Amino acid sequence: MKYLGIKQQKPRIAVFDFTSCEGCELQLANKEDSLVDFLMAIEILAFREVSSASSDDYDIALIEGSITRSDEIGRIKKIRERAKVLVALGSCACFGGVNKQKNKMTMEQANKIVYGDSPRETMPAHAIKEIVSVDLAIPGCPVNKDEVERIVRHLVWGVPFKFQVYPVCVECKQRGTICRFEMGEICLGPITRAGCNAPCPAGGLGCWGCRGPAEDPNYKEFFQIASEKGFSDQQVADRLNFYGAFEGVK
Amino acid sequence: MKVQLNVDVHHLTRVEGHGNIKVRIEDGEVKEARWDVVETPRYFEAMLKGKHYTEAGILTARICGICSIGHCLASIRASENAMGVTIPETARKLRMLAKHGETLQSHVLHLFFLAAPDFFNLPSAIHLLEKEVKVYDLSRRLTNLADYLYDEALAQDRFIKPSTRGYRREKSMLAPELREEIEDALFGIAENSAPELIGLPTVKPFLDKKPEIVNMALRLKSLGNRICDLVAGRTTHPVSLQVGGVAMAPDKKALANLRDELKRSVGDLKVTAELFKTFNIPDFIRQTEFVSLKGVDEYPFIGGDLISTDGVVKREDEYLEMTNEYLDANNTSKWCKLSRESMAVGALARFNNNYPLLHPEAKKVAEFLGLAPVSHNPFMNNVAQLIETVHVVFESIRYIETLLEDDFKNIMVPVVPKAGRGVGAVEVPRGILYHDYLYDKKGFILSANCIIPTTQNNANIHFDMKELARQFAPKRLTDKQLELLCSMLVRSYDPCISCSVH
Numbered sequence: 001m002k003y004l005g006i007k008q009q010k011p012r013i014a015v016f017d018f019t020s021c022e023g024c025e026l027q028l029a030n031k032e033d034s035l036v037d038f039l040m041a042i043e044i045l046a047f048r049e050v051s052s053a054s055s056d057d058y059d060i061a062l063i064e065g066s067i068t069r070s071d072e073i074g075r076i077k078k079i080r081e082r083a084k085v086l087v088a089l090g091s092c093a094c095f096g097g098v099n100k101q102k103n104k105m106t107m108e109q110a111n112k113i114v115y116g117d118s119p120r121e122t123m124p125a126h127a128i129k130e131i132v133s134v135d136l137a138i139p140g141c142p143v144n145k146d147e148v149e150r151i152v153r154h155l156v157w158g159v160p161f162k163f164q165v166y167p168v169c170v171e172c173k174q175r176g177t178i179c180r181f182e183m184g185e186i187c188l189g190p191i192t193r194a195g196c197n198a199p200c201p202a203g204g205l206g207c208w209g210c211r212g213p214a215e216d217p218n219y220k221e222f223f224q225i226a227s228e229k230g231f232s233d234q235q236v237a238d239r240l241n242f243y244g245a246f247e248g249v250k
Numbered sequence: 251m252k253v254q255l256n257v258d259v260h261h262l263t264r265v266e267g268h269g270n271i272k273v274r275i276e277d278g279e280v281k282e283a284r285w286d287v288v289e290t291p292r293y294f295e296a297m298l299k300g301k302h303y304t305e306a307g308i309l310t311a312r313i314c315g316i317c318s319i320g321h322c323l324a325s326i327r328a329s330e331n332a333m334g335v336t337i338p339e340t341a342r343k344l345r346m347l348a349k350h351g352e353t354l355q356s357h358v359l360h361l362f363f364l365a366a367p368d369f370f371n372l373p374s375a376i377h378l379l380e381k382e383v384k385v386y387d388l389s390r391r392l393t394n395l396a397d398y399l400y401d402e403a404l405a406q407d408r409f410i411k412p413s414t415r416g417y418r419r420e421k422s423m424l425a426p427e428l429r430e431e432i433e434d435a436l437f438g439i440a441e442n443s444a445p446e447l448i449g450l451p452t453v454k455p456f457l458d459k460k461p462e463i464v465n466m467a468l469r470l471k472s473l474g475n476r477i478c479d480l481v482a483g484r485t486t487h488p489v490s491l492q493v494g495g496v497a498m499a500p501d502k503k504a505l506a507n508l509r510d511e512l513k514r515s516v517g518d519l520k521v522t523a524e525l526f527k528t529f530n531i532p533d534f535i536r537q538t539e540f541v542s543l544k545g546v547d548e549y550p551f552i553g554g555d556l557i558s559t560d561g562v563v564k565r566e567d568e569y570l571e572m573t574n575e576y577l578d579a580n581n582t583s584k585w586c587k588l589s590r591e592s593m594a595v596g597a598l599a600r601f602n603n604n605y606p607l608l609h610p611e612a613k614k615v616a617e618f619l620g621l622a623p624v625s626h627n628p629f630m631n632n633v634a635q636l637i638e639t640v641h642v643v644f645e646s647i648r649y650i651e652t653l654l655e656d657d658f659k660n661i662m663v664p665v666v667p668k669a670g671r672g673v674g675a676v677e678v679p680r681g682i683l684y685h686d687y688l689y690d691k692k693g694f695i696l697s698a699n700c701i702i703p704t705t706q707n708n709a710n711i712h713f714d715m716k717e718l719a720r721q722f723a724p725k726r727l728t729d730k731q732l733e734l735l736c737s738m739l740v741r742s743y744d745p746c747i748s749c750s751v752h
Contacts, residue, residue, distance in 0.1 A: 019290040022266050022748055023315020023486045029363065030485065032472035036465070039376055040383065050363055051374030052263040069290045098312045101297040110296040113697075118577050120291050142315065142486045203483020203490040204497025208308065238305075 011155045014046035014058035015089075016079055018072050019099055019125065020065030023142040024090035025049050028062075031145040038149060041156055059084045060155070063134075066092040066099045067126040080132040088128045089148075091141040091210045091243045098141075099125035100244030127244070136161075141210035141243060144196045164194040165215035168207050171198035180206035186231045186239055191217035191246075212245035219249060252277040253723050257733045261288075262740055264364045264374070266316060267747020271736050273715065275723050283716040285740060287583040287708055289751040298687070298698035303329045303493050303667060306695060310685065311487045313700065314749040316359070318487045319352040319478060320678030321685070324700075327553060328685040329493045330665075331567075332672025333693070338660045340653070341495035342552075344481050347649045348491065349551050349676070350642040351477025355485065356679035357597070357635040357642075358474060360744045361522075362467035365632050368738050369529040379464040381448040385440075386462070388447060392436045399432050400424060463525065466518050470639070473508070473515055477646060480504050494665045499658035509650040512643055519640050523615050526636055532735060535626045536717045538710060539590050540599035541572060543677050549607040549641060550600070551677045557603050559624050560589040567673040569684045573701050578709070583750040585709035586701070592709035595681025596743060597634035598625060612641035628714055631742045635679075667693025680704055680746050704750035707743050714739055 015025055029035065029050060046054035061083035067073060080086055091097040102110050103124040111119035128134050138148060154161040164170075168189040172179065180187035180201050187206030189198070193214040200207055226236050233250070240246040257273040268289045274282040294313055301309060307325040311318040323345060330337065337345075363375045372378055403409040404419045414423040421429070444453045475485045480500045482488035490498045543550035544557035556564045556572045564572050575584040587593055601608075601616075605623040608616070616622065621633045669691040676683050681703030688696045718739055722732065 017748075019292060020748065021312050021315040021318070023312075023318065026315045026359075026486060029359070030475060032468040032475070035468055036379065036383075039379060044376060047374075048261060048263045049266060050264060051376060052367070053373035053377070054263075068292070072290065098297065098309060099292055101309075102293045105296060110293040113296040113299065114291065114293050115577065120582050122291055122293070141312065199484050200489045202498070203488075204492070205308075205483070205489040242305075242309075 009156055009158065010041065010043045011152065012043045012045055012057065012059040013062060014054075014056075014060070014079075014083075015044070015049070015062045016046070016064070016075075017049065018063065018065030018076065018093070018128075019068040020090070020092045020097070022049060022064065024064045024092075024140070027142050027145045028148065031149070034149065038152065042152060056082055058082070060087060061085070062087050062089045063093045063128050064089045066096045067128065067131050068099060068102075068122055068124075070121070070123065073131055076128065076132055085135045086128075086132065088134045088137040090143050091139055091212075091245060093128045093134075094137040094139045094245070095212060095247070096125045096127040096130075096244035098243060101241070125244075139193065139211040139245065140196055146197070147195050166194050167214040167217065168192045168194050168196065168198050168201075168211075170194055171196070172201050175202055177202045181225065181229055184229075186226060186229070186235060188239055190225070191219060191222050208239060208242050209245050210243045212243075213249075223250070253726075255719075255723065255727065255732050256729055257736055259733060259737060262737055264367065265741055265745050265747060266314075267745065267749070267751070269740065269745065269747050271715070271733075271740065273719050273732060273736055275719060275732075278723055280716060280719045280723060283719040284580070285708065285712040285715050286580045287747055287751060289582055289747050291582050291751050292748075294700060294752040295698050298695050301695045303333070303665070303689065303693040303695070306687065306698075307491065307493065308487075310700065313702070313752045314678075314746055315486055316356050316746060317352060317678040317680065317683075317749070319348050319482055319485075319491065320676050320683055321700075322482075322488050322491045323349060323552060324674040324676040324678075324683050324685040325687075326491060326493045327674030327676065328672045328687045329674075329689070330672065331674060332670045332687055332689050333493075333665060333668050334670070335494060335663060335665055337495045338663060340656050340658060341661045343649055343653055343656075344496045344500070344661065345491060346552060347646060347653065348478055348481040348488065350646045350649065351474045351481065351485075353474070353551075353642045353679050354639060354646070355471055355474030355478065357639045358467055358471040360679070361526075361632060361635055361639070362463070362471075364744065365738075365741050366529075368734065368741065375464060375467070381450070382462050382464055384447050385453050388440055388443065388453075392440060396432055396436055400429075403428060403432075466521060470515060470518055470522070473511060473643075477508060480508065492662070495662035497662060499661055502654060505650050505654060509647055509654075512647045512650070515643060519615075519643060522636065522639075523618055526633065527619060531627075531633070532629045532738065533627070534629060534718055534721060534739075536628070536714055538626050538628070538714075539588055539593045540602045540624070541588060541593050541595050541706065542599040542603045542682055543675060545604040545607040547607075549604050549609075549645075553675060556675065556682070558588055558593070559599075559602055562588060566675045567671075569673055569675060569686070569701065573684070573706060575701065575705070581708065583705050583708045583747070585712075586706040587709060592713050593706060594628065594710045594743075595703045595706045596631055597638050597679070597681075598628070598631040599681060600677060601625075601634040601637060608637065609641045609644040611644050612637050615640045628710075628739060629742045631744070635744070667691065678703060680744050680749075681706060700752060702746070702749045702752060704743070704745045704747060707745065708750060711740055711743055711745070
């Protein structure tokens with residue numbers, strides 16, 4: 001944009017990880033064809049997984065992971081104070097992610113199974129928004145780098161970003177993927193927000209809803225179809241609760 | 251004067267997950283040397299309870315964002331062993347190809363982005379890239395300047411070779427001495443600007459290295475990722491790897507294209523080996539027991555017997571006798587041991603136990619970089635990863651060639667749930683990984699156990715740290731130098747800490 005006399009803003013970004021697999025951070029270093037351009041369009045102030053250099057002078061904080069221990073609450077609050085924009089990156093940060101499955105039992109039970117008689121400190125998993133306010137949530141397990149790039153482009157140009165309102169089903173139709181319901185499998189595609197380009201159904205796996213609900217999803221009709229296809233309420237509920245993205249729906 | 255040194259690293263950088271280093275040397279004596287994992291635990295074994303066999307692989311892939319394919323493969327293998335499922339040969343080959351893609355992607359990520367910056371004395375590969383881009387910009391501007399100077403010279407008869415007068419004027423007609431003079435002058439400009447431009451005394455390493463280092467690393471990493479995308483449906487958190495086989499066959503044209511690209515990447519591998527030969531790898535030895543899968547007719551990655559360099563051999567389902575987990579009060583990760591106080595797994599362990607099964611081209615690189623089994627220098631794990639990178643590239647080419655002759659009709663078998671216990675052992679980039687499930691007759695998990703490579707390495711890193719401090723204490727290091735050395739030790743293991751505290 002230099003030739004138009006418009007000064008390009010480099011978003012000043014820091015990346016922080018909480019309880020997670022760090023797979024979403026890894027996506028930032030994927031999509032190698034455009035990675036050099038991506039890295040040149042932003043300024044990375046802190047990114048512990050790939051750099052020893054770090055500074056607190058960031059505007060945008062990308063947060064991966066959910067909150068599952070008391071020290072993490074203090075850390076995220078400090079980051080919230082410093083950051084102008086706080087972004088939840090991935091399903092763990094947005095919804096609690098698979099970590100929320102731990103919440104179905106007491107922490108004592110979980111500790112007993114893993115650490116026996118020497119329990120470690122933990123607490124029920126929380127999404128970031130349950131602890132501090134979140135300005136932008138980029139869902140996905142893992143996040144889709146294409147979408148992250150689109151968001152960064154909008155940041156650089158100062159244009160508001162809009163997520164897809166339609167569900168994953170639309171993307172399957174665009175790709176010509178055979179419906180997983182037709183293959184005898186349950187699929188959350190009809191109610192989950194698109195934007196991932198539906199890689200799971202294309203790879204032979206129904207949608208597990210890692211991106212959370214689409215705009216105004218038709219739950220009633222979805223439950224009807226699932227039941228007609230022979231899936232029990234329990235099976236539907238297990239699927240909905242896998243990433244904690246459909247809390248309270250069933 | 252007696253040596254006083256203090257190292258205190260909170261949340262070490264350029265490793266996956268959170269760990270701390272503490273070293274205190276007083277009057278030349280090591281008072282304290284610790285490697286502690288402080289990652290928040292996630293309790294995957296608790297979450298696995300009650301899960302259906304079709305869910306286990308999808309859930310456990312989320313243990314690790316870097317080796318999710320390895321976790322998924324160990325998980326579905328454990329389930330298949332529990333239910334007596336034998337997968338079709340084509341599915342076995344497809345899984346191995348996905349595994350090779352992950353090893354390639356992960357090793358290149360570690361070698362270039364996590365380990366190499368220490369050898370360049372830079373905080374990250376991004377800093378390396380910034381320097382490369384600056385030098386590239388400068389060299390482009392200088393090339394423009396050179397073209398201008400050539401044009402000016404061409405306009406003057408006296409610089410042109412007499413025999414070529416009368417022809418259309420081209421650069422090649424200029425007197426060679428003049429061309430050399432212009433080139434030297436421009437290189438001088440670049441050299442002089444190096445300290446200000448990139449903070450280094452010379453631009454030479456950036457001009458000589460063609461192709462540039464970061465772009466080369468990205469090409470290799472991209473290849474690994476695209477193998478995974480094609481065969482497993484996605485690089486991170488695969489979708490096609492399922493109990494019973496592989497759910498979706500890859501497109502053959504895309505496979506053939508990947509094979510051709512893999513063949514073309516051999517030049518990049520050679521440059522990588524030459525680059526790593528210039529690195530000054532610390533000279534440190536601590537006698538260690540190395541544990542890995544035991545290969546039979548292939549360098550091992552999925553399933554088989556277990557072996558240690560101290561001579562222990564066990565079956566896959568006897569893995570508990572190979573790991574002996576116990577708790578350490580300062581760590582959220584468990585610790586492991588076998589015949590000694592600690593043991594090591596990973597690329598170096600696989601190399602030490604299975605050297606004869608490496609691809610001949612990988613053996614050549616081992617010889618070139620001076621690594622022979624059994625090596626007890628943990629810093630050489632970087633080199634072992636590079637050797638394996640070469641191995642998996644050549645093996646991927648071979649696997650794709652046999653897969654292209656396949657009709658992909660038989661890649662999945664039906665699964666009938668049954669009660670039982672099964673263990674799956676898989677060599678993931680950072681070492682041997684075990685998943686162990688007990689199923690009820692409807693195919694739901696009653697209990698589960700996962701033992702992660704870094705869990706097996708954490709105690710060894712800790713004891714290495716003590717020995718490293720002891721050996722290097724008399725060498726007149728500064729705090730900073732010792733901190734770098736200790737950090738490099740941990741990074742050599744390529745620890746996956748959030749994995750180790752699943």
